[in-house]
Amino acid sequence: MDDIQRPGGSMTLPGGTVVSRLGVGCWPIGGPAHNLDLPMGWSSADDKQAVAGLERAFALGANLFDTADVYGLGHSERLICLALGGIPRRKYALTSKVGYFTEPNAAHAYEPRHMRRRLEHTLTNLGTDYLDVYSLHNANFGPDDAYLSAAVEALRSFQAEGLIRAVGMRGPHRYAPERVGVAPSSQEDKHQRFRRHFQLVQPDVLAVRDNLLTPRSSTGGIHEFAAAYGVTVLVNKPLGQGLLTGKHTPLRPPTFGDGDHRSRKRWFTAPALKILAPYLDEIRVRFGRTSDALVHAALGYCLQTWPGAGVLVGFTTVEQVQQNLACPGNSLAVEDLLFLADVGSRAQQALSSTGKVFTDESAAIGEVRA
Secondary structure (H helix, E strand, C coil): CCCCCCCCCEEECCCCCEEECEEEECCHHHCCCEECCEECECCCCCHHHHHHHHHHHHHCCCCEEECCCCHHHHHHHHHHHHHHCCCCHHHCEEEEEECCCCCCCCCCCCCHHHHHHHHHHHHHHHCCCCECEEEECCCCCCHHHCCHHHHHHHHHHHHHCCCECCEEEECCCCCHHHHHHCCHHHCCCHHHHHHHHHHHHCCCEEEEECCCCCCHHHHCCHHHHHHHHCCEEEEECCCHHHHHHCCCECCECCCCCCCEHHHHEHHHCHHHHHHHHHHHHHHHHHHCCCHHHHHHHHHHHHHHHCCCCEEEEECCCHHHHHHHHCCCCCCCCHHHHHHHHHHHHHHHHHHHCCCCCEHHHHHHHHHHHC
16 A cells, blocks of 8 residues: 555555555546447536646646546547546556547447457557556447357456556446437346346456445345455546536536447436435435535445445546545544435435436336337
């Protein structure tokens, strides 16, 4: 361990780099983007704020930066290089992913030669000669997992060459196009699929989505599973992509520009925010009415319910970086954690009772059933 005071405390990645448990998620700074005929970016990004935010994060002790080739179609990676390029590489960790962006004429995102080209692009974008973690970004390996074995061999080859230090994969999840093009009755159980893939991939790192609005069924058993296999966990979306910060209200619902994936999500609409509001008020009553109080409660919940894991929190402004990284790492009592879990569960159930998260998922399912 190093002797620097790290936001959220410190942890050691499989490759040996000591990093802050509160890491920096760099999807939002990639800006607007389209991929697979879907909006997959953030329209609220600003490059100057992004670079300044990354620099501020490092100055505050955060040294774990997570990105992917599809975030702004490489723009997020290039901004990280711009902000951190002058800092000795050993002082920070970079994690990226492959699988959501497919080059023209490539047979599949996980075709090995395509994966190598994507890795080379990522290394160039980031201005580095290695990644601390390189992850499989989704579970679509083609019909009958045709590309799975070859993809795993490619990752282990990259690792043997010193291009990546650790292999990662996502926990149970849905491949984005599957939500709009496959009826629920035809979708494979995502937990069974994850466990099948895990046995072949044997990852060093596992990416898990979790926050107060995540159904417990989505993460149930994953703590124990990761511990049993000695896998490092990186938790993402701890603030529900902004829903848990209180900045979006029924009277001021957000508007999103072209290429923003949140435009597909019903939970950002005024009716959904009206449902969420009283639950956020419950948290305010207990922890305080400032934005800091909400943010720190949500981040602290993830830090303490996933002991030893990294928690990746995104940003689009310097102010958000400072707010996020000021979170006390271990300040919540057991009673606080139980309270937050209860409020979050009730909020999630209330939101889910009115329909699917993705508006186009509901439409697609309706068309399939009709």
